[in-house]
Amino acid sequence: MATAEQIKALIKCYAEHDDTRFYRVALQLAAEQARKGHKNVARELRQLVDEAKAQNAVVQPTRGPVPITQPRGELEGVLTASFPKARFTDMVLTPEVERSLKRLLKEHSNGERLRHHGLSPRRKILLAGPPGTGKTMTARALAGELNLPLFTVRFDGLITRYMGETAAKLRLVFDAMQKQRGVYLFDEFDAIGAQRAAQNDVGEIRRVLNSFLQFLEDDASTSLIVAATNHVEMLDQALFRRFDDTICYENPDAQLAAEMMKNFLAPFDLDEIDWDELGNLAEGMNFAEIARACEDAAKDMVMDDRAQLSTSDIRMALQERQRKPTYSPRSNRT
Structure with missing residues (x-):
């Protein structure tokens, strides 16, 4: 029989139209049935997957929003x-x-009702926290939940060495917010949001920040503006009152780390995993590093042609990630 996690994974894939992952979980179930000696069931499952793939190759229904054209000019x-x-x-x-x-989504789902009473849903959000804690993923999920395009601001294209040009490009971004509703992500926002009184302050960047403050203050579009930073302490204090909300992220505790690993590895057989041990081991690592460790463990299981993941598989992958230079050891945490 399918495990509860596998059933939940199948339902989730179906609801999100994630065909690739749906087929992967179904084939996992077929392999499990074959190991238990249920050859006919396994064969029927694989046949159903093959038929579904063939049908989708012929008919691809339109799902979700129509793809937008990339910005031009x-x-x-x-x-x-x-x-x-x-x-x-x-x-x-x-x-x-x-x-x-959830409050943010609720306000946008009731946007017309709020506006009818002279109120507006919060649109200008600052996400702050260490690297790998889910800030960029949050912007992606906001766009997905609201069925909106995600526009990511590229600072390498925005910031130039010519006086006034960066502010002019920034104005174009805010003009675009009026013309095309979407989620506009300013990732690594401290690149332009650093304190104007900093010792290493550059005059042009100070002018850009002043322009950003003015544009943010004047913006009356229906787009969402999401700024994400790993260094909230570096931001100019004048920024905070311009945002409708500041959401602070942190590395997961043992319980959250274990929950994330269960979620990531849901397509696999997890009956004999000691989640308490793994959660304690992963505590303090960021979500991105935990996800990569889970992926490493799953890859090793598949390449070694083994039937299921073990606690030791995931433990070794976590320990390997902890030895990487991108991970801060427990002794250096603050």
């Missing part, structure tokens, strides 16, 4: 556009972050 090197499929169910969030994001 002066915006071509400044914005990149995508339609993410991510949802908040794909993420493991702290209760505080989850409450803030």
Whole structure:
């Protein structure tokens, strides 16, 4: 029989139209039935998957929004556009972050009602926290939940060495927010949001920040503006009152780490995993590093042609990731 996690994974894939993962989980079930000696069931499952793939190769129904055209002209090197499929169910969030994001979605789902009473849903959001804690993923999930395109601001195309040109490009971005509703992500926002009184302050960047503050203050579009930073302490204090909400992220505790690993590895047989041990081991690592460790463990299982994951598989992958230079050891945590 399928495990509860596998059943949940199948339902989730179906609801999100994620055919690739749906087929992968179904083939996992077929392999499990074959190992138990249920050859006919396994063969029928594989046949159903093959038939479904063949049918989809012929008929591809339109799902979700129609793909948008990438920005052209002066915006071509400044914005990149995508339609993410991510949802908040794909993420493991702290209760505080989850409450803030659910409130944000609720306000936008009731936007017309709020505007009828002279109120507006919050649109300008600052996400702050260490690297790998889910800030960029949150922007993707917001776009997915609201069925909006995600426009990511490319600072390498925005910031130039010519006086006034960066501010002019920034104005184009805010003009685009009026013309095309979407989620506009300013990732690594401290690149332009650093304190104006900093010792290493550059005059042009100070002018860019002043322009950003003014544009943000004047913006009356229906787009969502999401700024994400790993260094909230570097941001100019004048920024905070311009945002409708600040959401703070942190590395997961043992319980959240274990929950994330269960979610990531749901397609596999997890009956004999000691989640308490693995959660304690992963505590303090960021979500991105935990996800990569889970992926490493799953790859090793598949390449070694083994039937199921073990606690030791995931433990070894976590320990290997902890030895990487991108991971801060427990002794250096603050």
